[in-house]
Structures are given as C-alpha cells and as structure tokens.
Amino acid sequence: MGLYATYVFPALLDWAMRQKPIRRQREKIVPRARGQVLEIGVGSGLNLPHYDRTRVAKLYALDPALGLQQLARQRAAATELPIEFLPVSGEAIPLPEDSIDSIVVTYTLCTIPDVAAALAEMRRVLRPSGTLLFSEHGRAPDADVARWQDRLNPLWRRLAGGCNLNRRIPELLEAAGFTLPELSTLYLPGPRLLTFNYWGAAVRS
Ligand SMILES: C[S@@+](CC[C@H](N)C(=O)[O-])C[C@H]1O[C@@H](n2cnc3c(N)ncnc32)[C@H](O)[C@@H]1O
Numbered sequence: 001m002g003l004y005a006t007y008v009f010p011a012l013l014d015w016a017m018r019q020k021p022i023r024r025q026r027e028k029i030v031p032r033a034r035g036q037v038l039e040i041g042v043g044s045g046l047n048l049p050h051y052d053r054t055r056v057a058k059l060y061a062l063d064p065a066l067g068l069q070q071l072a073r074q075r076a077a078a079t080e081l082p083i084e085f086l087p088v089s090g091e092a093i094p095l096p097e098d099s100i101d102s103i104v105v106t107y108t109l110c111t112i113p114d115v116a117a118a119l120a121e122m123r124r125v126l127r128p129s130g131t132l133l134f135s136e137h138g139r140a141p142d143a144d145v146a147r148w149q150d151r152l153n154p155l156w157r158r159l160a161g162g163c164n165l166n167r168r169i170p171e172l173l174e175a176a177g178f179t180l181p182e183l184s185t186l187y188l189p190g191p192r193l194l195t196f197n198y199w200g201a202a203v204r205s
Contacts, residue, residue, distance in 0.1 A: 009161055010067040014044040017107065021188040025135040025199055026050045026106060032133055032201075035101030038062065038125065040090045040118065041108025045072030048079050060095065062086040090118035095125045103132040109172065110137060111163045119176030128204055132178060135199035138169040141185070145192045152193065169198040178202035 023046075030050035033039075035057050039047060042061040051059065059081050063069055069085060076083045088094060091114050103122050112118045122132060140146050149166040156165050170180055182200035189195070 005161075006067055010044065010065070010071065013068070013161065014046070014071055017043065017046050019190075021190065021195075022046075022107070025188070025197060029106065029133045029135045029199060030104055031055075032131075033059075033102035033104050036060075036099060037102045037104060038093070038095065038100045038122075040093075040103060040105040040122065041111065042069075042072050042085075043108070044068045045075035047104060047106060048072065048075045048081065048083075051079070051081055053080055056081055059083045060086055060100075062088060062090060062093065064089045090121060093118075093121040093125050097124045098127045100125045101127055101130050103130070104134075105132065106135045107137060109134070109169060110165075110167055111161065113162065115167065115172055116176060119172060119178070123177050123204060126204060130204070132173075132202040133200075134169070134173075134202065135197060136167075136169045137165075137188075137194060137197055139166045140187075140192060140196040142192070145196070149193055165193055173202050174205075177205050179205045 026047055027050060030047045031052045033051060034055040037056050038060045040062050042063045061083050066087060069087060086094060090112050103126055109115055126132060140149060153165050170183060173180060180200060180202050184200055185198050187195050188197050
C-alpha cells in the first residue's frame with residue numbers, strides 16, 4: 001500500500017468523520033445498542049465513546065482496514081467497553097447466526113464493495129428480535145443532485161477509499177430482508193452531494 005492509503009487517507013477520514021453534524025448523528029444511533037453488539041466498519045473508532053456501557057455486554061468491532069484500527073484501539077482504551085476487534089470484511093462475518101442483539105453501521109454501507117453480501121451476513125448474525133441501527137449518506141432525492149452524484153461517483157470512489165456517493169440505502173436494506181420501522185432523512189450541513197443522510201432502525205422481515 002502507498003503512503004496515501006496507509007497514512008494520509010486514514011488521517012483525512014478521521015478528521016472528516018469527526019465533524020459536528022456527523023457526531024450528532026452518532027449520538028442519535030449508537031447509545032441505543034444493547035447486549036451482544038456488532039459494529040460493521042468501526043473505522044477509527046469514533047462511535048466508541050457513544051456506546052452506553054451499561055447496556056453493552058460485548059462489542060465486536062469489525063473492520064478490514066488495519067490503519068484505521070490503530071486509531072480505534074486508542075479510542076477503545078479510553079472506554080470500559082468489552083471490545084473484540086474483528087479485522088475482516090463485512091462480507092464474511094465470523095460469528096454464528098442469530099447471535100447478535102444490535103448491529104451498528106454508520107457511514108460504511110457506502111463503502112463496502114459487495115454491500116448486498118455484507119447485508120445478507122448482517123441479517124444472518126442478527127437475532128430475530130435484534131435491531132440494525134444505521135446512519136448513512138447516500139443517494140439524494142433531488143434529481144439534479146442525484147445526477148451529479150452519478151457523474152462524480154467513479155472519481156469520488158477512487159479518491160475516497162471506495163466510498164460511493166449514490167447508494168440507495170433503504171432499498172439495499174429492504175432487498176437484504178430488512179424492514180425499516182424507523183427511517184429519517186435529511187441533508188446535513190455541507191455539500192449536498194455528500195450529505196443526504198438516512199438513519200434509523202431496521203429489523204428482520
Ligand atoms: C467512511 S468510513 C466510516 C467509519 C466509521 N463507521 C465511522 O462512522 O466513522 C468507512 C469504513 O468502511 C470500512 N470498510 C471498507 N470495506 C469494508 C468491508 N468490506 N467490510 C466492512 N467495513 C469496510 C472502511 O475500512 C472504513 O472504516
């Protein structure tokens with residue numbers, strides 16, 4: 001891997017993901033996780049301070065990016081969460097079926113290469129009574145914004161570590177066998193190409 005992928009991109013990503021509007025989204029989603037928890041794409045660990053320690057029995061922190069995991073391990077040390085890091089991809093989750101109470105996924109469904117396979121894995125490991133808590137950016141509802149998302153996506157994906165601007169988040173969840181009892185949407189402050197957010201809770205259909 002080159003210098004950009006090893007050092008520059010993880011630092012840039014960590015900075016971008018620390019911004020206040022995104023932190024507010026984390027505050028809405030992450031404290032709701034309970035029991036056996038699986039975070040998909042833990043990245044640099046920016047969600048870790050938002051977990052409610054009294055509700056989390058165990059947190060599996062999955063992410064294939066080792067450069068980001070070093071930052072996440074530092075943040076993990078500042079919490080009392082019982083964490084196990086899983087340095088693997090979401091397309092092959094090394095956990096038994098029906099073993100997880102809450103899945104947390106923030107700003108990661110945009111990036112996972114085979115997102116349908118990863119969502120099928122999330123559905124497999126989630127208990128029937130479990131909840132998938134999500135906050136993601138994706139395809140904007142305005143035709144002019146969506147058109148530019150489609151045009152710029154190939155370039156953006158190369159610059160931004162595989163992130164896609166234009167994924168249809170609710171449709172992806174539903175196609176994987178989830179229903180969405182809670183779904184909110186909003187443009188966060190910032191460039192509209194990047195900031196249309198979907199967040200809420202999904203359950204197995
Ligand atoms: C934009 S970052 C978001 C990180 C973190 N979830 C957050 O909210 O700050 C996207 C994350 O997806 C991770 N990722 C990429 N491919 C993945 C895969 N196949 N399975 C799971 N995570 C993946 C990246 O390593 C990165 O940590």
